[in-house]
Amino acid sequence: MSEQGKSRRSGQPEKSGQPGRPERRNEQRRNEQGRTRNRGTSGGPRQYSASAPSQRRRSADPPRLAAFETLTAVSRDDAYANLVLPGRIAAHRLDKRDAGFATELTYGALRGQGFYDAVLATCVDRPLDQLDRPVLDALRLGAHQLLGMRVPSHAALDSTVSLVRNQIGTGPSGLVNAVLRKVTAQDREAWLDQLAPVDEQTGAASDAALAIRHSHPQWIIRALRQSLANHGRPADGRTAELEALLEADNAAPVVNLVALPGLGDLRPVLEAGAEPGPLAPGSALYRDGDAGRLPGVKEGTIRVQDVGSQLTARALAVVPVGRTATGAQGGSGDADADAPERWLDLCAGPGGKAALLAALAREQGATLLANEPAEHRARLVENALAAVPGGARGADAGSTWSIRCGDGRDLGTEQPESFDRILVDAPCTGLGALRRRPESRWRRQPSDLGPLTELQRQLLDSAVESLKPGGVLGYVTCSPHPAETVFQVQDVLKRHAGLELLDTTGYLTAVAPALKDAGSEPTAPPADSGANSAGNTSQLWPHLHATDAMFMALFRKVES
């Protein structure tokens, strides 16, 4: 945020830059508004008194109101912050700077909830779950401004109390004022030392302390630690690496863009301030605000998509299929050798990978069926694919793309041995995309794993049935959880003897040579580990690759 933005938001006087009278006129006006109490005669920085901050501003400040409305939608309606916030920013007509402030406030308060709740719990005279939800939401916003942003304390207090007074009522504003004053008693580091101490000798922290320090539920910390360990990350650096991963989950991700191959043009996007993406071909990084305004984004030929996702779709498209690849009989190597390849995206909604696959299929003379069971998500897939010519939702199988709205578990029996390439981008816990979905770490529960892994298993079985001999299957999750990744791979190989695990990292590096650079390789269980049959899988990480923690395993069906 600019200095100017800070001073406007904090109520600090803006420097007029004018000598003499105009400065005094401004001061006079501020005095009339009662805003310059306790200002020293020296002309130094203005100090607010500790009393009655709610008197100072009666209306809620629009960026903070947008953040508050988003947090209440998340806690009251189980909404997703990334879907609600843009609408609130538009409704309050926030300019770029205020939109940035609202975004940091919303996402930071949600991500940091574990730490902020631990602080608030020591400052409130009752369990936090006995507070009205909107009051707790406002306290979290106040705590984030005080402990996680460089908003001056008086401005954070004043504006949060005004917001509560304006949106909830005068009574709660008193409570919020009292609690946030207690929060200001210490800075962030002092709170962390009090609530989440580390061993002074070793620097090690318990899981409980890590959970507060890095604001993650403990079960997720344990799962991430196990995943790093399974991937043979150096034992002595494991805690440091775990902390680097937890920190990466808390950093705002840079917007990743992809130009649909053969359709999108990155040049105007680069001219508008984006940088070429270092990992994926045809990709860019955009750090400068609303990517929706960039050329090509509205038309859908330039799309916002995590680089890890881009790479999985591209890797699936380059694996050789058919008899030439395996010597297998049937499939695209036989009678229909000249027929266009048929590709299937079994779990396509909302359509990110499907759009890239459809563009690649169009270039390679193949066709894509995008499947999604939820009608509203099937409509999102249709919107995502609209930029790729030659397809339609109800088009026949010979069109570049078509959409099926149905359960992917039925396709194996409905269309056996029908597809040359299948992507199973399975429903998962999403533990690899915590930086993008700030509320999800608090919503997910360990009990979600059972039903999700069973669904993943059934979808994989269906995909294997639908795959032609010689065909290629890509299994992808945006989770590094062992139960959703390497254990699924081991299980599917046990259930389907005709399936062969391919060198996934080899295909990923074929489309992204920078992954070969030292320190940039995707991770995998080492050959001598208990998970060795998953040794040819690939895991990307936010702290190593600046991508979501995407997992990929590529298989070929060598026989039915």
Ligand SMILES: C[S@@+](CC[C@H](N)C(=O)[O-])C[C@H]1O[C@@H](n2cnc3c(N)ncnc32)[C@H](O)[C@@H]1O
């Ligand atoms: C991880 S998301 C896929 C993301 C998508 N591939 C993309 O890149 O935008 C998983 C999708 O699987 C869908 N799904 C859930 N149950 C399914 C089922 N039984 N068959 C097929 N898809 C299913 C969900 O609705 C969700 O849209």
